[in-house]
Amino acid sequence: EAQVTQNPRYLITVTGKKLTVTCSQNMNHEYMSWYRQDPGLGLRQIYYSMNVEVTDKGDVPEGYKVSRKEKRNFPLILESPSPNQTSLYFCASSFQTSGSHEQFFGPGTRLTVL
Amino acid sequence: DQQVKQNSPSLSVQEGRISILNCDYTNSMFDYFLWYKKYPAEGPTFLISISSIKDKNEDGRFTVFLNKSAKHLSLHIVPSQPGDSAVYFCAASTTNSGYALNFGKGTSLLVTP
Numbered sequence: 001e002a003q004v005t006q007n008p009r010y011l012i013t014v015t016g017k018k019l020t021v022t023c024s025q026n027m028n029h030e031y032m033s034w035y036r037q038d039p040g041l042g043l044r045q046i047y048y049s050m051n052v053e054v055t056d057k058g059d060v061p062e063g064y065k066v067s068r069k070e071k072r073n074f075p076l077i078l079e080s081p082s083p084n085q086t087s088l089y090f091c092a093s094s095f096q097t098s099g100s101h102e103q104f105f106g107p108g109t110r111l112t113v114l
Numbered sequence: 115d116q117q118v119k120q121n122s123p124s125l126s127v128q129e130g131r132i133s134i135l136n137c138d139y140t141n142s143m144f145d146y147f148l149w150y151k152k153y154p155a156e157g158p159t160f161l162i163s164i165s166s167i168k169d170k171n172e173d174g175r176f177t178v179f180l181n182k183s184a185k186h187l188s189l190h191i192v193p194s195q196p197g198d199s200a201v202y203f204c205a206a207s208t209t210n211s212g213y214a215l216n217f218g219k220g221t222s223l224l225v226t227p
Binding site for chain 1: 120
């Protein structure tokens with residue numbers, strides 16, 4: 001089944017404790033992206049990657065890191081999480097040449113930073 | 115600055131009637147527009163899209179209309195069904211800016227029996 005998977009689905013952590021949210025897709029997509037969803041703000045892009053070893057900042061990259069060592073994986077790293085990073089996070093992927101610009105989304109990771 | 119705006123946070127429609135969800139945008143460089151549907155505890159799922167060179171795209175019960183001069187698009191659902199109850203996000207992208215999707219804040223649609 002074609003899908004984007006994220007782990008963990010739920011995470012409660014404390015300020016300053018490094019964490020990684022994994023994202024994996026099995027559709028051989030070149031493009032991958034991370035979004036966060038906050039009440040009243042919709043979805044905002046954090047980072048994206050056009051292909052392996054190619055990453056770039058989205059609209060809200062502060063406090064986050066990403067890496068793209070393999071085509072299928074795009075982990076999101078929070079080196080020193082803070083309470084304002086409490087949010088719902090979505091990973092997405094698509095073909096680079098997708099005519100409809102459609103992105104496939106994972107199920108989401110709900111992160112709480114205390 | 116929000117480049118894609120959905121000014122109605124919620125909409126309630128009776129089953130069988132038409133649902134019309136609206137979206138406005140400010141960036142004239144957007145060349146693709148998409149609608150996503152989101153159920154609680156799930157990721158957004160793609161519904162329908164339209165290129166800026168078209169003014170209408172239809173897929174079954176779903177039709178998207180684009181008015182470029184007004185920088186406005188709308189999603190029509192006919193007939194509405196209870197299973198359509200979800201949050202609908204409008205999104206826009208430009209081919210030249212890495213396919214990033216700029217999302218609106220979403221409209222929560224409730225279809226009542």
